[in-house]
Amino acid sequence: MVLYIPPSKPDQIPVIDLSATHxxxxxxxxxxxxxxxxxxxDTGFLYVCGHGVPDQLIQDQFAWSKRFFELPLAERMAIHLYQSPTRSGYEPMAGQALDADSPPDLKxxxxxxxxLLADHPFAMASIRGFGHNQWxxxxxxxxxxxxxYHAAIKGLGHHLMRLLALSLELEADHFDRYFTMPMANLRLIKYPPHPAHAAFNQIGAGAHTDWGGLTLLLxxxxGGLEVQDVHGTWLAAPPIEGTYVVNLGDLIQKWxxxxxxxxxxxxxxxxSGSDRYSVPFFYSPNPDAxxxxxxxxxxxxxxPMHAPCTCQAHMDSRWKETYGKL
Structure with a gap:
């Protein structure tokens, strides 16, 4: 059994340099x-620098995200995510409620x-996140x-899973077989300034855990991101130039x-008083893992504290919780 060390009470989220790991x-x-x-x-959250993703690709990702959200609403609605069998596309304002006890999120x-090509088995099976992208x-x-950007950040996700395996006293390639065809979903998010008329406990993204493997966030x-420590204190996770915020999802906790x-x-x-943009990337195991x-x-x-489950079954369950349907 891996030596268990009780969580400490950090006053901030650590920044970890990955340069030497490459x-x-x-x-x-x-x-x-x-x-x-x-x-x-401690918190399941960290920043990473020295990650190897080109800065220009990152800057371009933000620029294209802003261009997308500047499109007329009718054009965005034309690719509404529920028009795609795999839920690719646009999610309108207040379309999701991450905190089931709160009003819909302001994003x-x-x-x-x-x-993927239309004849790929995953696309034909309409597995969420595979094929059928709408543009x-x-x-x-x-x-x-x-x-x-998807290809570059998927490579970083693979690298981080290898480091995570080492941290668990496993071989570096332990998780490789679970990520041969990962559920790798990219999301662009725009948060408006918090409105004075917002309902009670209605914020940009309600308190939640992420569902899958790793989240890599630009x-x-x-500002505005907060993380809860083991004692219930909310820690600020402010932007730090040149880093990603990385956090562990539910499947890592189960594993x-x-x-x-x-x-x-x-x-x-x-x-901030202005729109907030973020780009999370969700790197999770193969659907049948x-x-x-x-x-x-x-x-x-x-x-063992959790019953075995497939990645797809778990992700479908969490999707249905937050959207009310698959």
Missing amino acids: TGDVQACQKAVAEIRKAAL ESFYCGEE PASLPGFRTQMLA QDQS TNDIYRSNFHRVRNGV LIECIPTCQGPDRP
Whole structure:
């Protein structure tokens, strides 16, 4: 069983430099792995720098996101996500309620997933996030940028899963077989300034945990992201130039038998006075991957705490919770 260390009470989310993990520097890689393990035990959140995603690609991603949301509403609604069998496309304002006990979220968004030919088995099965992407007709270049960014950030997700495996005293390639055809969904989100007339507890994104494997988040300079620590205190996760915010999702918590944390977080765009843009990327296992307790995370004193489930079954259940339908 992996040695369990009780969570500490951090006053901020750590920034972890991944530079040496790309070079084969074993000592520096071990340092990063230890830092990842501590963050996974404490809040399930960390920043990463030295991630290898080109800065220009990141800046272009923000620019194209803004162009999309500047399109007339009729053009965005023409690619409404429920017109796609795999739920790719535009989600209008207040289309989702992440906190089931609160009003709908004050945000609008766009989803796209793995681009596949129509005859691919995953596309034919209408598995959410595979094939059937919808693209705005009046925005040439948008599709090219989204797919380029999707490919780059998927590579970072793969790298982080290998580091996570090392942090669990597993071989680096332990999770590789679960991510040969990952559920890899890219989302663009626009949050308006928090309105004075908002309903009670209605914010940009209500308190929630993420559903899948890893979330890799780009956020602009507006601020507003908060993370709950193990004691219930909300920690600010402000923008830091050149970093991604990375957090663990529900499936990592299931895999690790609740040792690593999928943690509550929320967004309230109440300070900037302007629109807030973010670009989360959700990197999750293959749809048919069976998620069951990792052997090193169980023992006589810690039996498995979750029933095995497939990634797709879990993700469908969470989608239905937040949208009311599949």
